[in-house]
Amino acid sequence: MRSLSGIQPSGRLHLGNYYGAVRQFHKLQEEGHECFYFIANYHAMTTMQDKAQLEQATMHLAMGYLALGIDPNKSVFFVQSDVPQVTELCWILNCVCPVSLMEKGTTYKDKTAKGFSPNMGLFDYPVLQAADIIIYDSTVVPIGADQKQHVEMTRDLAIKFNSVFGETLVVPESLIVPEVAIVPGIDGQKMSKSYGNVIEIFDTPKNTRKRCMQIVTDSTPLEEPKNPDTDNVYALLKLLASPEELQEIAGKYRAGGYGYGHAKDRLSQLVNERFAAAREKYAELEKNPDYLRDVMCEGGRKARAVAEATMQRVRSACGVFRSF
Ligand code: ADP
Ligand code: TRP
Numbered sequence: 001m002r003s004l005s006g007i008q009p010s011g012r013l014h015l016g017n018y019y020g021a022v023r024q025f026h027k028l029q030e031e032g033h034e035c036f037y038f039i040a041n042y043h044a045m046t047t048m049q050d051k052a053q054l055e056q057a058t059m060h061l062a063m064g065y066l067a068l069g070i071d072p073n074k075s076v077f078f079v080q081s082d083v084p085q086v087t088e089l090c091w092i093l094n095c096v097c098p099v100s101l102m103e104k105g106t107t108y109k110d111k112t113a114k115g116f117s118p119n120m121g122l123f124d125y126p127v128l129q130a131a132d133i134i135i136y137d138s139t140v141v142p143i144g145a146d147q148k149q150h151v152e153m154t155r156d157l158a159i160k161f162n163s164v165f166g167e168t169l170v171v172p173e174s175l176i177v178p179e180v181a182i183v184p185g186i187d188g189q190k191m192s193k194s195y196g197n198v199i200e201i202f203d204t205p206k207n208t209r210k211r212c213m214q215i216v217t218d219s220t221p222l223e224e225p226k227n228p229d230t231d232n233v234y235a236l237l238k239l240l241a242s243p244e245e246l247q248e249i250a251g252k253y254r255a256g257g258y259g260y261g262h263a264k265d266r267l268s269q270l271v272n273e274r275f276a277a278a279r280e281k282y283a284e285l286e287k288n289p290d291y292l293r294d295v296m297c298e299g300g301r302k303a304r305a306v307a308e309a310t311m312q313r314v315r316s317a318c319g320v321f322r323s324f
Helices: 015-030 051-067 085-094 099-103 106-113 120-134 145-165 205-213 232-240 243-255 260-274 276-286 289-318
Strands: 002-007 034-039 076-079 140-142 173-175
Touching: 002 015, 002 120, 015 034, 015 051, 015 140, 015 232, 034 051, 034 289, 051 076, 051 276, 051 289, 076 289, 085 120, 085 145, 085 289, 099 120, 099 145, 106 120, 106 145, 120 145, 140 145, 145 173, 145 289, 205 260, 232 243, 232 260, 243 260, 260 276
Parallel strands: 002 034, 002 140, 034 076, 140 173
Antiparallel strands: none
C-alpha cells in the first residue's frame, strides 16, 4: 500500500485539516506503509497570487506537518514544485481528459461562485491533483470528504489513459474516515480556511479560547436541557474528549444546568492540551530554517526519483520523445 496526500498552503492549519487529513497521514506512517506527503503550492496558486503569502504559507505548512508528526525519515515529505515532472504528467493527462469531466467539478463551481477568478488553473485543478497522485503510483489517498470527487476524477483519468495507451498507471482509492469526514467550523458549516470559521492548530491558548467562545449555538438558557447531537460545540468535543468524558458531557447537556459556555471552555482546554507539544515543536522549527530546507531538499530528491521512473513509463507508453 502506498499512501499519498497533499494540502494547499493557502492559509493556516486548522482542526478540520488535522482530524480530516493529517491524523490519518500520521497513522498510516506509523503503521509502516509507504507514505508520500506534500505541500500543494501549485494548487494554492489557483486562488492565491501573492508572493509573500505563498512563501509564508508554504513554510507554515512545512513546519505544521513536521510538528504534527510527519517524520521525514519515515515518509517522503516534499513540496510539489520540487517535482517538475508532475506538471509534465498534468499536461499529458489533460490530453486524455474530456472537458465535460472538468465541467462537473464542484470545487471549480464553488470557488468561482465565491468570487475567485475562473482561471484555467482552477478549472484544471483536478487534473494536476490526478498527476500528483498517479505519478507516485499511489494506491490510497487519505482525505476529507470534500476531496472525494477529485480522487474519483483521478481514477477516471488513470483508467482512460490505460485504455488509450495500455496498462501503465495505478488506479488509486480514497481513504475517508466517516466520523471526521466533515469537521464543522465555528459557524456549523464545514471548517475551511475560505469560510473564516476555523479553529487554528498553531494559535496561542488565549486565541484558541476566544475562537471556541465564538462557536455558534442555539439560545437555550443555561438551566434548560440541551440536545448534544445538534450542537456545534459537542460536535467538536467528539474529536477531542475521551469516550467517558463525552458521555458525561452528553448527560450534562440533557440534564440542564450546564451551559454552552461550560462546554466551550472545556473544548478550548482540550484543544490547548492536545496541541501543546506540537506547538512547542513548531516554535523550535521556526528557529531552524536551515533544517527545514534540508528536509525539503532531501524529500524533493526522493520524490523526483519516483516521479521520473513513472514518467519514463508514461512517455514510452504514449510515444513522447526525449533526447536526454
Ligand atoms: P480548506 O478547506 O481549509 O482550504 P484544504 O482544502 O487545504 O482545506 O484541505 C486539506 C485537507 O484537509 C484535505 O484532505 C481536506 O479534505 C481536509 N479537510 C479540510 N477541511 C476539513 C474539514 N472541515 N473536515 C474534514 N476534512 C477537512
Ligand atoms: N486538493 C487538495 C486540497 O485542497 C490538495 C491536494 C493537491 C491533494 N493534490 C493532492 C490531496 C493529491 C490529495 C492528493 O486539500
